[in-house]
Amino acid sequence: xxxxxxxxxxxxxxxxxxxxxxxxxxxxxxxxxxxxxxxxxxxxxxxxxxxxxxxxxxxxxxxxxxxxxxxxxxxxxxxxxxxxxxxxxxxxxxxxxxxxxxxxxxxxxxxxxxxxxxxxxxxxxxxxxxxxxxxxxxxxxxxxxxxxxxxxxxxxxxxxxxxxxxxxxxxxxxxxxxxxxxxxxxxxxxxxxxxxxxxxxxxxxxxxxxxxxxxxxxxxxxxxxxxxxxxxxxxxxxxxxxxxxxxxxxxxxxxxxxxxxxxxxxxxxxxxxxxxxxxxxxxxxxxxxxxxxxxxxxxxxxxxxxxxxxxxxxxxxxxxxxxxxxxxxxxxxxxxxxxxxxxxxxxxxxxxxxxxxxxxxxxxxxxxxxxxxxxxxxxxxxxxxxxxxxxxxxxxxxxxxxx
Numbered sequence: 349x350x351x352x353x354x355x356x357x358x359x360x361x362x363x364x365x366x367x368x369x370x371x372x373x374x375x376x377x378x379x380x381x382x383x384x385x386x387x388x389x390x391x392x393x394x395x396x397x398x399x400x401x402x403x404x405x406x407x408x409x410x411x412x413x414x415x416x417x418x419x420x421x422x423x424x425x426x427x428x429x430x431x432x433x434x435x436x437x438x439x440x441x442x443x444x445x446x447x448x449x450x451x452x453x454x455x456x457x458x459x460x461x462x463x464x465x466x467x468x469x470x471x472x473x474x475x476x477x478x479x480x481x482x483x484x485x486x487x488x489x490x491x492x493x494x495x496x497x498x499x500x501x502x503x504x505x506x507x508x509x510x511x512x513x514x515x516x517x518x519x520x521x522x523x524x525x526x527x528x529x530x531x532x533x534x535x536x537x538x539x540x541x542x543x544x545x546x547x548x549x550x551x552x553x554x555x556x557x558x559x560x561x562x563x564x565x566x567x568x569x570x571x572x573x574x575x576x577x578x579x580x581x582x583x584x585x586x587x588x589x590x591x592x593x594x595x596x597x598x599x600x601x602x603x604x605x606x607x608x609x610x611x612x613x614x615x616x617x618x619x620x621x622x623x624x625x626x627x628x629x630x631x632x633x634x635x636x637x638x639x640x641x642x643x644x645x646x647x648x649x650x651x652x653x654x655x656x657x658x659x660x661x662x663x664x665x666x667x668x669x670x671x672x673x674x675x676x677x678x679x680x681x682x683x684x685x686x687x688x689x690x691x692x693x694x695x696x697x698x699x700x701x702x703x704x705x706x707x708x709x710x711x712x713x714x715x716x717x718x719x720x721x722x723x724x725x726x727x728x729x730x731x732x733x734x735x736x737x738x739x740x741x742x743x744x745x746x747x748x749x750x751x
Contacts, residue, residue, distance in 0.1 A: 417475045419545045420599045424574035430593055437590075437597030442608055448485075449601060450610045455486035457617035459499070459524050466532050473545065475599045476535060482595050488522050488653040497521040500531035510534065516695060516735050517661050523654035524621065546577035546592050554588035623651050624675035628682075631662040633692040639748040640682040641674035657695050657737055685748060692741045693721065698734040703727075711738050 424430070441449045456477075463477045483501040484490035491497045495504065498521035504514045510530035512520035520526040538548035538556060542563075551559040562580040563570070570576055581589050605611035628637065634655055638648040649658070651669035660666040670678060696707060704727045708715040719725060721737045 417473050417599075419473050419475045419549075420596060420603075422546065422574045424546060424577065425596060427575070427578055430578060430596075433590070433593035434596045434600070437594045438600055441597060441601045442604075442610070446608070446610055449481075450612065452481045452485045453602060453605055453610060454612040454616055454618070456481065457612060458619070459486060459528075459621055461620045462524060463528055466528050470532050470536055472532060472536060476532070478599045478602050479531075479535075479549075479595065481598050481602065482591070488524050488527075498527045499524055500527045502527060502530065506534070516697075517657050517659065518654055518666075519656045520654050522656065526654070543572050544574045544576060546574040549592050549595055550577055550580075550584060550588055553591040554584055558584070558588075622672055623669040624672055624678075625667055625669055626675055626678050626682075627665055627667050628660055628690075629665050630687070630690070631660055631694075632666075632690045633659045633745075634668075635692055635745040636685065636690050636748065637668055637670065637678070637682075639745040640685060641670045641678035642681075642749075643671045643674045643678075645745070647671050657693070657735070659691060659693050659695065681748070689741055689744045689748075692739060692744050693737050694740050696736045696738045698730055698732055698736065700732055702730060704730060707736065707738065711740055713739055 419425075425434075459480070460477060463480070464474070466472075467474055467476055480486045480499045484499050486499060488499045489497075490499065490501065492501060496502060497504075497507075497519060500521075502510075502512070502521040504521070507514050507521045507527075507530065510533060512523075512526055512530055514521060535548060535552060538551045539545055541556060542548055542551060542559065547559055547563075559580070562583050563576065566583065567576050567579050570579070577592055581592075601608065601610070626637070626641075634648050634652060635645050635658070637643075638645040641648070648668075648670055649655075651671070655666075655668070660668070694711075696711075698707075704718055704725075705715050708718045711718075715727075717739055718736070719727070721739050725734075725736070
């Protein structure tokens with residue numbers, strides 16, 4: 349069970365509470381694609397594709413009715429030119445590199461209940477559960493060359509506009525719960541704006557202002573609809589041109605994963621996201637949190653990917669997630685830890701004239717320890733503004749575990 353959900357995120361609201369509550373204690377077969385049918389009028393789509401709707405659990409009997417998804421079953425999805433691109437991507441995922449796609453579906457088992465629950469709560473198309481595959485392969489820590497981050501690949505400015513914290517210590521774009529809440533709100537607003545899921549997806553990738561401008565320039569008198577995507581597609585950036593056909597291909601392959609031999613077995617999937625929540629009053633390192641909870645350190649880091657430097661901010665209370673069943677131990681042990689031992693690392697921003705040896709000396713550590721804490725750092729090309737992790741209390745976590 350996930351505890352403390354109602355007070356964990358004031359912005360996330362009912363959607364996130366529903367998401368995490370549904371995720372508690374579920375089996376890995378939870379990724380079965382069986383959300384309630386969306387109220388989509390049948391005239392909007394062609395006859396359904398032959399891909400099975402339940403790729404992850406062959407023991408479940410498909411319902412006797414057809415569920416029409418307004419994106420994958422859009423009439424515009426049968427456009428011949430678009431189908432050429434969809435088929436190209438489909439072959440790539442299902443034939444050229446099926447193992448990578450299988451890994452994406454395996455990661456998806458971790459977050460599928462969270463995503464599905466929010467989509468159902470907001471009455472959004474169930475196929476949007478596959479959008480994080482397109483964006484990041486379902487990796488919460490993914491960062492693009494353009495600096496978009498997280499499972500849903502938010503740019504910093506857009507993330508902040510949806511109330512997410514993005515700074516040197518906390519980056520909520522990497523938080524699957526906060527990012528799923530923001531992404532679904534963004535997608536719903538884009539659909540309301542363009543009255544088309546194809547255009548909403550294009551705007552999600554390429555920006556709504558660009559899509560607005562291209563519609564004014566190339567389809568000023570059009571009544572709207574998904575078919576307008578193909579009208580403006582030649583004028584979009586290449587990545588955005590590919591975005592809709594790539595999404596359709598991903599949805600088709602994922603929905604057919606069982607038949608294609610790509611669906612992960614129960615033993616291969618990940619347990620649905622579930623956790624206890626605790627609060628730290630000031631700057632605290634995640635390894636200390638794990639030690640106080642008697643929890644696996646890697647598990648605590650995995651549950652808090654948004655704590656990008658492994659330490660929470662100073663002078664502020666921060667809610668964190670720890671493995672289920674460890675909150676009571678944390679509440680007992682943490683208050684006994686002196687404040688001076690609650691931080692094992694600090695962040696240091698390089699200033700003009702700094703050298704690694706001087707930074708290490710100022711913090712009472714060896715230069716080699718500083719280098720080990722910042723892999724890939726070039727000591728000869730230390731740039732002003734570079735953020736370093738500086739170990740300050742080595743061995744503290746081990747001492748807490750050894751009490």
